[in-house]
Structure formats: C-alpha cells, structure tokens
Amino acid sequence: MPAATSGQTIGPFWHLIEHPEWADLTRFGAAGDRIELTGSVTDGDGAAVTDAAVELWQADPPADHLFPGFGRCRTDARGEFRFTTLKPGPVPGRGNAQQAPHFAIALHARGLLKGLVTRAYFAGDPMNESDPLLSSIDDPERRATLIARSRGAGHWRIDIRLQRGPSGETETVFLDV
C-alpha cells in the first residue's frame, strides 16, 4: 500500500476556509466549565505571525453533537488568537499513566510545509508533576513553554515561539507525532 500523502503548506490565503465562529467550541450549546484560551505566535525575529491557522483539539470532554472538541482561529494583525471552550479534565496516558489536562494545538502557516503540533497544559495543576510528556522535558524553561498561565477567572494564555527569540526567548516545544 502507498504511504501517507505528502503535506504542503497551508499558504497565506487559507482564510478562504476560515469561519470565525469555529474559535468558539461552545457555540452548539455545550455546558460545562467554560474558559478562554488566548495566546500569540511569534517567529525567530520576535515578529508577530499574522497569517497562521491555530487549531485546538481536546479529547476531553468527549466530542458530541454539542461539543466538537475542535476549533480553528486565525492569528490577527498582532499575532494573537482566542478560543472559547470547555476546560478539559485528565485523560489516560499509555500504560497506567494519567495525563494532566491539556489541549493539543496544531499550527499551520505560510512557511510551514507541514503542521507544527504542541500542547497547552494548565499552570498549577498538580497532575502536571507526573504528566508523561512534561516529565520527559528536562529543561524547565522549555517545559514551561507547554504551560498556559492563568490570567484571572477562566482565562488562560499561552505564547508560542516558532524559534528562539532575538533576546533569547525560549522556542516552544513542538512534538514529533
């Protein structure tokens, strides 16, 4: 059987398939712990990435007709994105491990020939200490790039750096999936 088809960049004009309401995963009426996840995407010059598609996926709460589990948001002129969703709970890891609550995030943009995948965990969650992925990242500054910070009631923020910034800001941990 042939191997999986090759990827190509989403390009600069993907907004033709953009539907801004997709950034609100609660729009079909899902009930639960509603939160906002905001953030930014910057490049190796520290410049805002203003043409990215940021995709959010969460395995918890399980997707159903009221909750798609998936959202997509463009980055704006300041490189910022914003999702409204339900706060995920823990999900099983491999073996007997549990994974701390997290989102999967995929980035697609001009200059990315295939999507980049990362995660956002929640600062202060006690399960972070034993999460298999977080535990596998030795460098604390790198590990911190996977953790969203609280910005007050129900608002979490994560900033994504495609490369080390001009002042030494840490590159986000991207995942080989």
Added chain:
Amino acid sequence: MESARDPIPFRPYEPGTQPPYDVPAYGSTHKRHPQEALARLPHTVTEVAGPRFNPSQFPPIPDLSAVNGKAALGERIIVRGRITDEGGHPVPHTIVEIWQANAAGRYQHPADQHDAPSDPNFRGEGRVYTDEDGWYRFISIKPGAYPWRNHHNAWRPNHIHFSFFGSGFAARLITQMYFPGDPLLELDPIFLAIPDKAARDRLVCKLDMTLTEPEWALGYRFDVVLRGHAATPMEG
C-alpha cells in the same frame, strides 16, 4: 509500561515522503522552522482521537464554479478521488476542505495583491464529505498560476489546496493538488521540498476521461492516503 488498553498508534511517516520544516529555497521557512529537536510523543487518546464533522453543522459546498447561479470564468473541472488509509481501507464520511485561486490566479483575499482580475462568480472555498467507500467529488474552475515573491520571477504552479482530518488528530493532513504537465512544477520550491519523487508525483492529479462530462467539464482524479495505524486491530 505499555498496557493492552493503549490506543494503537499511527504509523510513522515513510522517510522522504514529508517535507522538512527548514527549506532554504523557500524563504518563509527561515524564521518559522523550529531549530530545537521535536519532542517525541507516543500516541495517546489525544493524538489517536480526532474531530468529526457532520453535514448538518458543517454544510457541504460542492460547487465552486458558480455563485448565485452565475458561472465563474475559466475552465470548468470535476475533481473526484478516493481517500484511503495506509492499510488500504476507505475513510468514510470524512470532511474535505478545499480552497484555491480563480482562473486568473487571484485569490478572493484582501492580502492577495496579484494584478489579475477578481471573479465575483467564483467561490474560492469548497467543502465535501467522502461517501461510505471513501469517494469525494466537487466541481470547480482550473486555478491559474500566480506570482509570489519567494525569489525573482517566482510563480506557483496551478494548484488546489486541500485539508483532511482522517481518523485521529495525528493524521491531520494539509496539502496541495497539482495538474499534470505543468512545467512550473520543476521550478517550485514548495513542491520540490518533498524529498521523494514518487511521493511528489502523487500530488499531481490525473486527467480521467471517465470522470469527464461531454460538452461540460474535464474530470481529474486525485486519490489521497491518510495515515494508518501501526498495527491492524484484530477483526471479527
């Protein structure tokens, strides 16, 4: 420790079939490719599960070639193909997102500054679903080539952008379909970024006279393979 209840992971990509992140000939990769090694992540429910789209919430848009009954300019085409996984199984009822330039090579997008005419009757976005055997089909206009500023006199070959989801989030695929016989393919850093020639050539659709409708539209066949699982689950 692994357990029997662990989700079956997706197969690793075949070497050479996926483009790298850092491609010097494609200037936009310079400041956007990760420089650190990617962190290995054995697949969990997060990677193996994925979104499902249904037509009642995400309605199909199967015809890009007309708006309000008015036909777009250009060469009408029919694109049909089958989506399977690496095990050869059809991927049924999966969403296919499509977007492209018009016949003149212009996107309906404010950031597209190419000095080519817009076409109010061309719909730049499409969305279809595969049937139970993995087949999809849509109607469009053959997109024009367009210039981009990657290097002096750089032109993209004719292409249609596609987005697929597959059975889990780690099978997500965004790609481009090209047209047979396009001389720009051998000059295109995006197409050429795929190391394996056979893999590249699978992004080129084929003229198919069984899909072509007489006096109406040429038909092109474009099959897609999405990531499959590393091991086949026991059947029965």
